[in-house]
Amino acid sequence: MARVRLEHITKRYEDVTAVDDVSLEVADGEFVTFVGPSGCGKSTTMETVAGLTRPSEGNVYIGDDEVTNLAPKDRGVAMVFQNIALFPHMDVFENISFGLRLRTYDDEEIRRRVEQAADVVQLEGMLDRMPDELSGGQRQRVAIARAIVRNPDVFLMDEPLANLDAKLRVHMRTELQRLHRELGTTIIYVTHDQAEAMTMSDRIAVLNEGRLQQIAPPLTCYNEPANRFVAGFIGSPSMNFADGELVADGLETDNFRVDLDPGEVPGVTVGDAVTLGVRPEDVHIASAAGDLPAVTAPIEARTDVLEPMGDEVFVYLLLAEEAGRSMAEDPATASDQLLMSVTPDTEVHEEQDLEVVLDRSKLHLFDSASGEALRHGLVERSEPESGETSKAG
Known part of the structure; x- marks a missing residue:
């Protein structure tokens, strides 16, 4: 040896x-x-x-x-x-x-x-x-x-x-x-x-x-x-990515926002381009996420395609910038989609409107220019107040 x-x-x-x-x-x-x-x-x-x-x-x-x-x-x-x-x-x-x-x-x-x-x-x-x-x-x-x-x-x-x-x-x-x-x-x-x-x-x-x-x-x-x-x-299916910009009190993407203190993200300042990453198993239906200690504000979405894999089901979600946008008339791009993994007994159907949340403890932030990791996990912010909803469609 x-x-x-x-x-x-x-x-x-x-x-x-x-x-x-x-x-x-x-x-x-x-x-x-x-x-x-x-x-x-x-x-x-x-x-x-x-x-x-x-x-x-x-x-x-x-x-x-x-x-x-x-x-x-x-x-x-x-x-x-x-x-x-x-x-x-x-x-x-x-x-x-x-x-x-x-x-x-x-x-x-x-x-x-x-x-x-x-x-x-x-x-x-x-x-x-x-x-x-x-x-x-x-x-x-x-x-x-x-x-x-x-x-x-x-x-x-x-x-x-x-x-x-x-x-x-x-x-x-x-x-x-x-x-x-x-x-x-x-x-x-x-x-x-x-x-x-x-x-x-x-x-x-x-x-x-x-x-x-x-x-x-x-x-x-x-x-x-x-x-x-x-x-x-690393990881199959791959991690979801959403490009956004740091603002005074969070990260803004085209379809949703995540509350955070920009001062707690090393190497970047307000106005910088940042990419958020989240794995499919860390995207949850909002109504079933009660056991998670910290989640993002609900994100409105519509189910597109379901892929039953036996021990899990992959759910492709379509997002929209404004509520009521027609997905058929305005096809989604990669930045308008999320992939979610759920258990086989989850009640979910194609073309179903629902709200999802992201597990803050499993979110990843990357510098959009270099691709280098900035932070893994955002757990210090609590669950949003009832009725608070991000812009999504």
């Missing part, structure tokens, strides 16, 4: 910067996931750790050793790729032991390591099978066992579950968590699937356009995102 440290890693391809000044440290035995949209630089960053890509600038350390210029075979790492790439003419035992045989280990040591790895990934009794006799999950286990037998200091996994069906991906997530617990090895994992990142990781590193946006435990990224990008990327 070993810690991994990246210092100011930059990778340029002619006029394209794939990784831009990324610095981070993965602790010994930690499971860290690189997550972000396609093209954000997560795989390139991992490849610099593996030695498959030489950084244009910066240094890579594994343990106490600088390995920036070392060949992949000398770094003590093992990789599992999205493309499983088993040798079709070799059985499971031969596939798992291939790397050991190249390094001329003796037969007894090879058998011991293979059987031990097969036991860890639950491939007992399958060592004589051919790859085409295995399921997708079993083939992925063979690829993982092939990495385990090398006893690496660091496991590098580049979207290893991407080619599996949805049910098998969920099962393999559990298997990888168990594997990490049993081996205690440092794991760096790359995925664009935030469910994988949130459920498996000790910490997640969110990247966008080659830059590190935030590295923190999954729930910290969810509850206290460093900026608007992290807030919108």
